[in-house]
Amino acid sequence: MSGPHSAGDLIGGRYEILGDAGEGGMQYVYAAKDHVLKRQVALKTPKNDSARKRFQRSAIVSARVTHPNVAKTLDYVDDGQRQYLVEELIAGTDLDKALLVRTPHLDPYLAARIFHHLAKGLAASHHAGVVHRDLKPSNVMVTGGYQLDAIKITDFGIAKMADEEIAEAVEGGGESISASRTVVGALPYMAPEAIETPREVGKSADVWSIGAMMYELLTGNVPYGKGLQAVTKIIAAAPPEFPGFMTANPQFATLSKQLIQIVLQCLQKDPATRPTADTLVEQCGMLCYPVEPRFLGYVREIRHRAWGFVVVDDEDVFFHFDCVYGDKPVLGDNVMLSKFRGGGAWRALPVVKMQ
Amino acid sequence: MSELPQRYIPLGGSDSGGFSTVIYCTDTHLDRKVAIKFIQDEAEQKLILKELSALLKMRSKHVVQVYDIVTDEKDALGIVEEYIEGDSLWDSDCPAQSQEAYLKTLWQVAAGIADMHEAGVIHRDIKPNNMKLDPEGVVKIFDFGLAKQCGIDAHTKGFKGTLGFAAPELFNDATIAISPAIDTYAFGATALFLACKNLPAKMKMMPPLPITDDKFSGLPVEIHTELKSLLNACLSYKPKERPSMVTVRDELARHLLGWKHQALAVYQGKSYLLNVRNPSVELNATGVGKVEILYTGLKFIVSVAVGEVFINNSPAIPGEEIPGSCVVALGAAHHGSSRVYITFDIANPEVVL
Known part of the structure; x- marks a missing residue:
């Protein structure tokens, strides 16, 4: 220990x-x-x-x-x-370990749900006058893995202490930034003003951090890179690009586009133009996403490169490639899916390839 | 002799009811207000342990949080609980302000009771005085002083509870088994009270009289017909005719999402959204079949089916509800590759508290 x-x-x-x-x-x-x-x-x-x-x-x-x-x-x-x-005691793991180990990124259904819950938790803390200042995946706990039984923001108080260390490191510049583990972990999610004027950050810096975390969950990468070179990019705050797979499939494009719009609003350089946590809750509250349980299985058969069957708990689930989000699976691949009663067989939606 | 631990400083206020007294204190360690509940009667100290055991069995966002156990100067045990800001639902006007506020409150109360029942706890004193909307709009239920755990001690004789909210079977002379349906009746009464801030005289009699008419019509808040019959059923005279709280919770959730659902039909690579602004879609494969789907605010139904139309491989019947996620086929199997498939997926916003 x-x-x-x-x-x-x-x-x-x-x-x-x-x-x-x-x-x-x-x-x-x-x-x-x-x-x-x-x-x-x-x-x-x-x-x-x-x-x-x-x-x-x-x-x-x-x-x-x-x-x-x-x-x-x-x-x-x-x-x-x-x-x-x-x-x-939250019987789970942090966001990265729970969700970004077996899949490189999340499908929009899961991402929308996480976004909504994070926005709710953030709004409650902002109502209580509490700014987190150090929102990052290791400060979000998830129970139930992909089932998302609970999503909880933690370490509010600690943030204030981390803040001091971050402010000192940022003011010290290059070397002191790389020397501080706290700063290295927090940097990819830090708002421009948290780097430029670290002692004057407000609630909107938390909104930026949520946006940066959501960008990572949706794309698999942090928006402005890691390490020292991220500093100049974050300060420039050019709107980040989103990969094509997010909107390539009409089955997912509507929700993906909505999520991209909200993330881009969170990642605006000017804190005043970012949505408040309450606005974020409102926007997430309008997103439509299914909350069905997720199952793991493997691809048993593929026909005509168009459809096939996944085995989940010894039972066949029919899937069509139109219902696959991201990389197309090949025979034997592990996948995650939700399933629905079809005529005879179960039908899968969405299907996401696992590593 | 012991006294209240120094970390808790009484703020002066207290509330009494039944056997118990609640005092309000500042917890100086965390600089926040807490409520400490004591049982006054020395002979009834075991009740506080029962209450504690019920509280600790449940994990629900709608049940008050326990922080600590203390003893006071008379060696009485006290339960230190989270203090919830705001008025109890007895005094609050919030739930009756709009249909959405009303349904959202009822849904949360139902969810809280369903959580208790799932943990094997029967509250036995569900009423608006024992619940609050916290500052974030989350319903919290407290006062588990009468709670029983299923199977352990779940019998009672004679009336306990609150007139108007206590189910008719509790007024029986014989010993009766305590069932979750007691809470369901009290929930129905709470739902009625929250809408009109009163209960009909018939319900406040000892014992209450059977209710034969529809109590949920003509209220300040408009309630959907299907939901009215469900809420009336909660007030059924016979416990067995009352719905389970899980059913009540899920039905309330469905109505809370009225006109907020969205369906996505993907047809030959194009997507069609059905929602409140765009409530119907016609999908046509010329010469083979045609289907029209209509959103009613609560569900999606087949309004027109002409020719060969299949939903999940069964022939579509006009008027039938479309399941959550399905495949619509135009053209029977013998059409082979000229058969047209449409995926149809329903989703809705999630109500996050």
């Missing part, structure tokens, strides 16, 4: 450490058992001892946000030596 604790340690006379539950740039994260309420929780403690005051401040800030798309703050413990933020 990493950090100051090992399994069995008791925190605040109440929380027993069970094991690691991931690690943020600024903090150690443990899974723990709450002996008072007999349930599992997440326990976060800062890596940097000097951050004590800011850590409690950040806990208070995150406790102000109550929304199904934001991780719940349950408790705060200061045992005299360390400080701990207690959050609901």
